[in-house]
């Protein structure tokens with residue numbers, strides 16, 4: 362066999378080897394040694410060059426160098442295709458036999474998880490779930506809830522106005538009015554939803570957040586029932602050891618009114634999670650319920666704050682900045 366034929370046969374052998382290559386990086390090292398090693402097939406051919414007359418050697422040398430370059434280029438391309446970090450290089454080979462990478466799996470947003478927990482607790486004690494509009498008229502968000510005409514809560518500072526008479530609801534209490542306008546008593550609802558406030562943004566306040574409203578209307582409803590209901594909720598949500606306290610408060614649409622605080626372990630201080638009270642008779646008048654027959658309690662809780670307290674999250678803005686590293690912790 363002439364040296365030229367030998368070069369050709371090494372090339373053919375190499376191409377056949379590559380075809381049977383099985384994506385195993387051990388194989389690629391074995392190939393490299395077999396062809397490119399110090400005692401490999403290419404080196405062997407170079408050695409034979411000495412047997413030829415000096416005049417023939419340049420041509421033979423060139424043919425050998427071509428073979429060497431061809432083999433090493435091919436081997437490099439295979440190495441790159443085995444290492445995905447090298448993808449993008451022009452030598453990248455797609456190996457269709459490789460198993461797919463597992464796609465990342467999403468998760469339910471932590472606020473949605475908390476909302477579901479809240480809903481389930483209240484459903485288990487007889488509440489139904491209702492929804493209402495996020496864009497509403499002044500009457501449902503304020504007027505019917507007994508806010509006086511010039512109450513500061515209607516001020517531009519707290520409320521996003523769409524036009525003179527239309528607002529982004531500042532609380533889910535607007536749905537109290539819609540429900541009572543539509544249905545006769547008795548009724549027992551919770552209303553989850555988004556609310557909007559033009560407030561100073563801080564670790565515990567954001568321009569949009571979620572509330573769950575509660576409304577129970579029947580004959581002979583007492584403040585004791587309201588207390589029992591919300592204490593049951595807090596125990597279910599946070600466990601029976603969590604410190605909570607009641608504080609008297611004021612809302613135009615409830616009388617008497619109160620707020621509930623939960624102990625914030627992170628900051629070692631109280632954090633308000635809800636407002637509540639007995640439905641003011643003026644509200645019943647506005648929706649056409651007879652306040653001498655019907656009584657009720659209502660509450661409105663902040664979902665973000667409940668989530669923060671439950672999971673020791675120290676900043677409300679984390680819920681809204683879309684950082685998957687934050688959300689991944691709750692999947």
Ligand code: PHE
Pocket residue numbers: 531532533534574575612615618635636637638659660661662
């Ligand atoms: N709507 C009140 C708020 O957003 C909370 C509340 C709801 C208070 C129902 C009493 C009754 O602060």
